[in-house]
Amino acid sequence: MAEVSRQRFLDWFGELADIGRTDTGWNRVAWTPLEVEAQRWFEAKAESIGLEVRRDGAGSVWAVTPDADTGPWTCAGSHLDTQPDGGAYDGALGIVCAFEAAAAIGESGIERRRPLAVVAFVDEEGxxxxxxxxxxxxxxxxxxxxxxxxxxxxxxxxxxVSRESLLESRAQLANVESYLEVHVEQGKALVDRGLALGVADVLTPRQRWRAVFTGESDHAGTRAMAGRRDALVAAAPFIMAVSEEAGSRPGAVGTVGRIEIAPGSTNSIPGRVACLLDVRAREAATIDDLVTALAARFPEAELSRESRNDGAAFDADLRSALHAGAERRGVPAGDLPSYAGHDAGILAPHVPAAMLFVRNPTGASHTPAESASDDDCVAAAQVLADALEARLTAA
Ligand SMILES: [Zn+2]
Known part of the structure; x- marks a missing residue:
């Protein structure tokens, strides 16, 4: 069995954390020189463990074993970019776990049946x-x-990257045999359940809706209160209702994250208001039910769907390999849905993919407050190595 090195993992994680660290958080924003600097670190790390670096037409870097041209690659990785003033773990943890697992597998002398790749996808955060x-x-x-x-x-x-290179990048998918991604949890479910690791079972369905309330705009000073038709006053109970309806359905979350007010002047009564609503739930039927309830409560609102994503199921074999690794290593783990988007979720409908979440004591995400213990991170690297080893040695 491949055995990861705790010290090497911590050293590498520290090296990457030094890139883009500021007083207010980590700033390796995509399409900036600091993401490029992180890619240079990635290339150096790849070479230091005997992996060859390839770049695809979308700008991502892939560190592949020298037998890269013998067949599709068993892949692990994540992203190097952060949100502005983001945290140390989002993205970086998955990259360093993948490198550590690849190094451990390389040292173990196990007979791989196919190439192994570590990938850093460009611009996961957007x-x-x-x-x-x-x-x-x-x-x-x-x-x-x-x-x-x-x-x-x-x-x-x-x-x-160019239009032509992006079209060419589509050929890269054929090189991906499977994809595993370790990621810091973006909430506190694992803490609450007393688990160190979570194996993602699904990427939850998600829909975005627009609710338009129409009133009558007029002068904010000269129009008396009686008889006003203020569209924002009509929309206010809707925003409260989204919170109530989501809160009363297990596994559902609902958010009005943006409102558009016309004419949008402090001197005018709002005549038209659009509320942009994001709803996610374990089951798509829960979202349908929630939206139906809102429509019944607010018949005056014009509801229209802006987007619909039915989520993705992660691969059963990869998930059991992750569970088996956690069990072998005595690490408490359970299933966990992912409510946020990830590269693994984009790949899942195309190639076998799975994710391993690491307990985050603060539950914070996209801020420097996000956290994970060294023990949990090293355990995740080991479980990833075990799952990759199982994949790489299977017929
Ligand atoms: Zn991420």
Whole structure:
């Protein structure tokens, strides 16, 4: 069995954490020089353990064993970019766990039946251009290339990306035999359940809705209160109701994260208000039920669906390999749904994919407060190594 090195893991994690660290958090935002610097660290780390670096047309870097051309790759990885003033673990933990697992497997002398790759996907966070999961969408052919490049306005050149290279990147998917990603948990479910690790079973379904309330705009001073038709006053109970309806359904979350007010002047009564609603739940039927309840309570609202994502199921074999690793190593683990988007979720409909979440004592995400203990991180690297080993040695 491959055995990971605690000290090497901690050293490497410290090296990556030094890139983009500021007084207010980690700032390796995608399409900035600090993401490039992190990629240089990635390349150096790959070479130090005998892996060859390949770059795809979306700018992602892949560190592959020298037998890379003999067949598709069993992959593990995550992303190097952070949110602005983000945390040390989101993305970085998955990268360092993958490198440590690859190093341990290399040292173990086990007979791999196929190549092994560590990947760092470009721009998972989408912080600059709202292009979350840029690189995994690109290689799966689901990136809206022209829209995205128009929004990026030349910034894509920092990773040598162009329209042509993005089209070419689609060939990279054929090199991916499977994909495993370790990630810090973005909540406190594992803490509450007394578990160190969570094996993602599903990426939850998610829908975005627009609820429009129409009133009558007029002068905020000269129009008397009696008889006003203020659209924002009509929308206020709707926002409260979203919270109530989601709160009363186990496994559901609902958020009005944006409102558009017209005319949007302090001197005018709001005449038209749109509430942008995000709803996620373990089952798509729960979302349908929640939206139906809102429609019944607010017949005056015009409800329209903006987007629908039915989520993804993670691969059963990879999930059991992760559970088996946790059991062998005596690490308490359980299943856990993922309510946030990840590259693994983008890949899951195309190739076998799975995720391993690491307990986060603060539950914080996208802030420097996110956390994980050294013991839990090293345990995750070991469980990942065991799962990769099982995959790499299977027929
Ligand atoms: Zn992440």
């Amino acid at each position: 912080a600059r251009f709202r292009t979350a999961c840029f690189a995994s969408l690109a290689i799966t052919g689901r990136l809206d290339i022209d829209d995205v490049l128009a929004a990026m306005d030349g910034a894509e050149r920092i990773h040598g």
